[in-house]
Amino acid sequence: MSEHYPALLVILPLLASFFISAAGWLRPVYCFPLAVAALGSSLLVSLGVLGDVISGGPVSYWMGGWPPPWGIYYRVDYLNALVLAVVSAVGFVNLIAARPSVEKDFPEKAGPFYTLYVLFVTGLLGMVATGDAFNLYVLLEIAAITGYALIALGKGRAALSSLHYVFLGTIGACFYLLGVGYLYIITGSLNMEDIARLLPPLYDSKVVTVAFAILMVGVWLKMGFFPLHAWLPNAYTYAPSPVSSLVAPLMTKVMVYVMIRMVLTVFTVDFAFLVLRLNEVVVWLAVIAIVMGSLLALAEKDVKRMLTFIVVAEVGYMVGGFWLGNQAGFTGAVLHILNDALMTLCLFLAVGNIVHVKGDSRWESLPGLFRTMPWTMGALVVGALSIIGVPPTCGFFSKWYLLLGAIQGGHYGFLLALLFSSLVSVVLFFRIFEIGFFEPFGASHGSAHGEGGPAIQEAPLGMLVPLWMTALGLILVGLYTGEIVGRVIRHAVPGMML
Amino acid sequence: MLVSLGVVPILISSRNANVREAWTFGAAGLKFLIILSMLPTVLEGRELVCTVVEVLPGVALRLRVDALGMLFALVASSLWIITSAYSIGYMRGLDEHSQTRYFCFFALALSATIGAAFSANLFTLYLFYEMLSFATYPLVTHHQDAEARRSGRKYLLYIVGTSIGLVLPAMVISYHLSGTLEFSGQGFLPRSTSPILLGVLLFMFLFGFAKAAIMPLHAWLPAAMVAPTPVSALLHAVAVVKVGVFSILRILTGVFGLDLLASLHLGTAVAYVAAFTIIVASLIALTQNEMKRLLAFSTIGQLSYIVLGAALLSPKGLMGGMVHIAMHAFGKITLFFCAGAIYVATGKKYISEMVGIGKRMPVTMAAFFIGALSIIGIPPGGGFLSKWYLVLGALQADQFPLLLVILVSSLLNAAYFIPIVYRAFFVGSQETNFPDTVSEAPIFCVAPLALTALISLALFFYPQPFLDLAQLAVQALLGETGK
Numbered sequence: 002m003s004e005h006y007p008a009l010l011v012i013l014p015l016l017a018s019f020f021i022s023a024a025g026w027l028r029p030v031y032c033f034p035l036a037v038a039a040l041g042s043s044l045l046v047s048l049g050v051l052g053d054v055i056s057g058g059p060v061s062y063w064m065g066g067w068p069p070p071w072g073i074y075y076r077v078d079y080l081n082a083l084v085l086a087v088v089s090a091v092g093f094v095n096l097i098a099a100r101p102s103v104e105k106d107f108p109e110k111a112g113p114f115y116t117l118y119v120l121f122v123t124g125l126l127g128m129v130a131t132g133d134a135f136n137l138y139v140l141l142e143i144a145a146i147t148g149y150a151l152i153a154l155g156k157g158r159a160a161l162s163s164l165h166y167v168f169l170g171t172i173g174a175c176f177y178l179l180g181v182g183y184l185y186i187i188t189g190s191l192n193m194e195d196i197a198r199l200l201p202p203l204y205d206s207k208v209v210t211v212a213f214a215i216l217m218v219g220v221w222l223k224m225g226f227f228p229l230h231a232w233l234p235n236a237y238t239y240a241p242s243p244v245s246s247l248v249a250p251l252m253t254k255v256m257v258y259v260m261i262r263m264v265l266t267v268f269t270v271d272f273a274f275l276v277l278r279l280n281e282v283v284v285w286l287a288v289i290a291i292v293m294g295s296l297l298a299l300a301e302k303d304v305k306r307m308l309t310f311i312v313v314a315e316v317g318y319m320v321g322g323f324w325l326g327n328q329a330g331f332t333g334a335v336l337h338i339l340n341d342a343l344m345t346l347c348l349f350l351a352v353g354n355i356v357h358v359k360g361d362s363r364w365e366s367l368p369g370l371f372r373t374m375p376w377t378m379g380a381l382v383v384g385a386l387s388i389i390g391v392p393p394t395c396g397f398f399s400k401w402y403l404l405l406g407a408i409q410g411g412h413y414g415f416l417l418a419l420l421f422s423s424l425v426s427v428v429l430f431f432r433i434f435e436i437g438f439f440e441p442f443g444a445s446h447g448s449a450h451g452e453g454g455p456a457i458q459e460a461p462l463g464m465l466v467p468l469w470m471t472a473l474g475l476i477l478v479g480l481y482t483g484e485i486v487g488r489v490i491r492h493a494v495p496g497m498m499l
Numbered sequence: 500m501l502v503s504l505g506v507v508p509i510l511i512s513s514r515n516a517n518v519r520e521a522w523t524f525g526a527a528g529l530k531f532l533i534i535l536s537m538l539p540t541v542l543e544g545r546e547l548v549c550t551v552v553e554v555l556p557g558v559a560l561r562l563r564v565d566a567l568g569m570l571f572a573l574v575a576s577s578l579w580i581i582t583s584a585y586s587i588g589y590m591r592g593l594d595e596h597s598q599t600r601y602f603c604f605f606a607l608a609l610s611a612t613i614g615a616a617f618s619a620n621l622f623t624l625y626l627f628y629e630m631l632s633f634a635t636y637p638l639v640t641h642h643q644d645a646e647a648r649r650s651g652r653k654y655l656l657y658i659v660g661t662s663i664g665l666v667l668p669a670m671v672i673s674y675h676l677s678g679t680l681e682f683s684g685q686g687f688l689p690r691s692t693s694p695i696l697l698g699v700l701l702f703m704f705l706f707g708f709a710k711a712a713i714m715p716l717h718a719w720l721p722a723a724m725v726a727p728t729p730v731s732a733l734l735h736a737v738a739v740v741k742v743g744v745f746s747i748l749r750i751l752t753g754v755f756g757l758d759l760l761a762s763l764h765l766g767t768a769v770a771y772v773a774a775f776t777i778i779v780a781s782l783i784a785l786t787q788n789e790m791k792r793l794l795a796f797s798t799i800g801q802l803s804y805i806v807l808g809a810a811l812l813s814p815k816g817l818m819g820g821m822v823h824i825a826m827h828a829f830g831k832i833t834l835f836f837c838a839g840a841i842y843v844a845t846g847k848k849y850i851s852e853m854v855g856i857g858k859r860m861p862v863t864m865a866a867f868f869i870g871a872l873s874i875i876g877i878p879p880g881g882g883f884l885s886k887w888y889l890v891l892g893a894l895q896a897d898q899f900p901l902l903l904v905i906l907v908s909s910l911l912n913a914a915y916f917i918p919i920v921y922r923a924f925f926v927g928s929q930e931t932n933f934p935d936t937v938s939e940a941p942i943f944c945v946a947p948l949a950l951t952a953l954i955s956l957a958l959f960f961y962p963q964p965f966l967d968l969a970q971l972a973v974q975a976l977l978g979e980t981g982k
Contacts, residue, residue, distance in 0.1 A: 386633065391630075423667075438640070438643065439648045486555075
């Protein structure tokens with residue numbers, strides 16, 4: 002059984018999405034349980050794979066028994082085992098939290114919503130598990146198209162934002178495909194390991210260089226790497242809350258994984274770091290991304306929109322950490338994939354709760370929230386502390402590794418950018434807390450005896466429990482950083498960086 | 500080992516609403532007893548170590564009870580009990596809102612303080628330092644009005660801004676240099692590091708721990724006085740600021756090591772920064788009219804005594820600095836309690852309005868007098884002893900300018916405290932602002948301040964536990980360096 006895990010991981014939710022779609026026509030009440038069952042089993046399977054990888058090393062799987070380079074080939078090593086677990090866990094937890102707002106905001110579309118939701122997660126899981134460059138493109142499009150549809154479920158400018166995202170996302174995917182096409186022309190293979198075997202004699206070829214450049218631009222566009230982020234803020238802001246809290250934590254992180262995978266496995270570290278010598282340039286781009294993401298976030302007066310710019314800055318963390326090209330930087334980048342997915346999930350879930358109760362998340366809706374929604378705001382504080390990088394939340398530890406990487410690599414620009422962004426995060430979040438805590442002025446003073454003040458108006462328990470699971474997860478993951486790095490990430494570090 | 504247990508009951512109890520005062524006392528008492536129970540072991544010269552989890556290679560979340568940490572923890576936890584009593588009197592006396600939140604974060608802040616006291620490495624210290632910063636924010640801004648918001652901003656800007664902007668990178672650089680963050684008797688930074696880098700690191704740490712309020716990063720402390728008085732008293736005379744100073748002591752002794760500092764003359768540089776702060780803060784204190792702001796500036800000056808003591812790098816100076824943690828804590832908390840008691844009883848905040856108040860509140864003002872004596876360093880105030888050691892330390896280190904600083908500053912302390920006391924008692928009946936009838940603050944306010952005043956006196960006659968602890972800490976440091 003366990004040797005089929007990599008396939009089950011994708012097949013199970015893929016099949017389930019058909020059933021959910023059917024249930025959407027026949028018995029809409031079954032949609033949610035089916036989706037939970039599908040993603041729950043994916044989560045279990047991905048944890049199983051992670052366990053297998055930790056105990057026995059990387060796992061390979063040939064679809065239908067076709068050997069590479071012809072058949073579809075899945076390969077799970079230390080790097081993507083971790084990302085798979087993150088994707089399935091975030092997908093599952095967010096699904097639980099999604100139910101109340103689906104019922105409130107678009108009950109008639111529950112069937113399509115859950116179908117798209119499960120398909121989206123399927124696409125992401127497939128992208129992470131696959132060892133085939135073209136197969137990755139197919140799954141990328143599955144995730145992207147379902148993503149566009151999910152975002153368009155929102156109100157107001159959601160459709161327009163989604164269209165914007167369609168245009169730019171398609172360009173990104175095309176760039177990726179074009180890059181893979183170049184590689185196919187020159188090597189005749191689509192299997193990642195096979196390409197890597199065939200490439201070294203061709204390193205001097207212009208085609209390879211162009212393929213690399215196009216591919217990277219495509220991937221960067223999809224992950225919203227500044228200045229290719231233009232689609233991201235609107236798409237994530239106007240999407241319905243359960244969609245934002247699914248897409249924002251996962252899509253960018255998975256694309257970061259794809260970038261790392263392409264560099265590590267396809268082009269190899271030697272080519273990217275020694276032949277092209279791009280690393281210095283890319284780290285400076287990351288510095289700009291971090292600084293600009295933080296500054297743009299400062300200008301926003303809507304919590305959700307502010308978070309989207311924080312996502313832009315965080316993408317810079319990961320890209321920069323990876324391209325530092327040393328062990329600490331790499332560890333920081335991979336750890337940040339995990340941590341940032343959890344942090345963004347926590348924050349977007351909290352904002353989702355606020356939107357659920359208040360209608361929107363603009364600053365005008367915030368006054369008095371610490372009194373009326375103490376649990377939601379508590380979790381928001383935990384998430385914020387993690388983004389700021391306060392121990393023992395996990396955000397501190399990935400930042401620690403990134404800082405260490407910056408110092409080891411002698412890249413002080415990156416170091417300063419990280420510190421700057423942490424300080425800006427303090428300002429960003431404490432502005433929100435100030436409004437929630439102090440305003441309306443004096444209202445709380447009048448009722449000196451009344452401990453409660455205005456009655457508590459919390460989000461439903463179904464949203465609070467996943468939120469707090471995530472918030473506690475932030476602290477637990479932080480405390481067990483040593484284990485995660487020692488057992489998983491350390492083995493994923495490519496030899497050259499050691 | 501038991502320290503981690505000390506934190507748990509407080510976290511549980513802090514959520515309880517109706518019997519929260521009982522819980523607070525219970526938690527405070529229990530914590531004190533736990534710490535007290537470890538005292539004999541420490542006095543025997545042994546250390547207790549408890550590793551929670553290893554988070555980074557070479558860096559664990561680890562607690563270690565040693566003499567210096569013990570001294571600080573003892574002061575903080577014993578004063579917490581007294582402050583709890585005082586808090587009840589003060590908060591009920593003024594009918595404050597959100598008392599549950601207040602007690603809850605109070606307990607959290609204290610746990611963080613004790614955690615910082617018993618931190619075995621820089622990472623753990625940083626963790627508790629940040630925890631304390633964020634736990635005290637709701638306390639500082641308790642009134643939730645525009646002024647509290649402004650002060651809260653200033654507080655966070657200074658405290659968190661420096662800890663992230665300076666301490667965090669300094670910590671990562673130290674880790675990069677040495678591969679560890681564990682405090683050790685000779686410091687863990689490798690001797691081969693370039694002196695310039697060491698100097699930069701030292702000043703990043705020194706100013707990064709802005710809770711120590713070394714000038715020019717002191718402005719948050721007067722601003723934070725908008726907090727309710729018990730918060731100012733315990734947190735801004737004892738816990739928060741002392742955590743800052745304590746962190747600097749740890750940095751000087753555990754990260755750099757005295758030998759390294761002495762060989763590079765960095766100790767002297769730190770000492771002069773501290774000396775500057777002492778004098779300037781005392782001068783500013785002379786000009787203050789609001790009681791709590793005066794006390795805040797006095798605190799800024801007194802904190803730098805402790806840094807100065809350590810920076811002298813002589814055994815007596817170190818001892819003076821450590822003992823001053825305790826002496827100043829008891830003295831200053833008395834003064835803050837008095838300021839709060841006056842506010843509760845009469846609503847007066849300004850010194851100019853307190854003419855003749857000694858007739859109205861004799862107990863409070865007598866306690867104030869004792870506290871002031873201790874801070875100035877006149878026997879029989881406890882502060883005399885620590886100043887004595889500081890002076891000896893300056894002599895030992897052959898630093899006559901610094902000796903002069905200590906003496907001049909004592910005069911300045913006297914200059915801003917004595918007139919308050921004088922005008923409280925010795926004014927004619929036509930000048931006084933108060934009627935002759937004695938009318939004190941509630942008993943919950945007066946008893947604690949009388950108690951801390953008495954302890955301040957008692958510490959002059961029986962300073963043994965603190966002296967022993969400081970002696971042990973100094974021995975541990977110098978024994979290992981082989982002096």
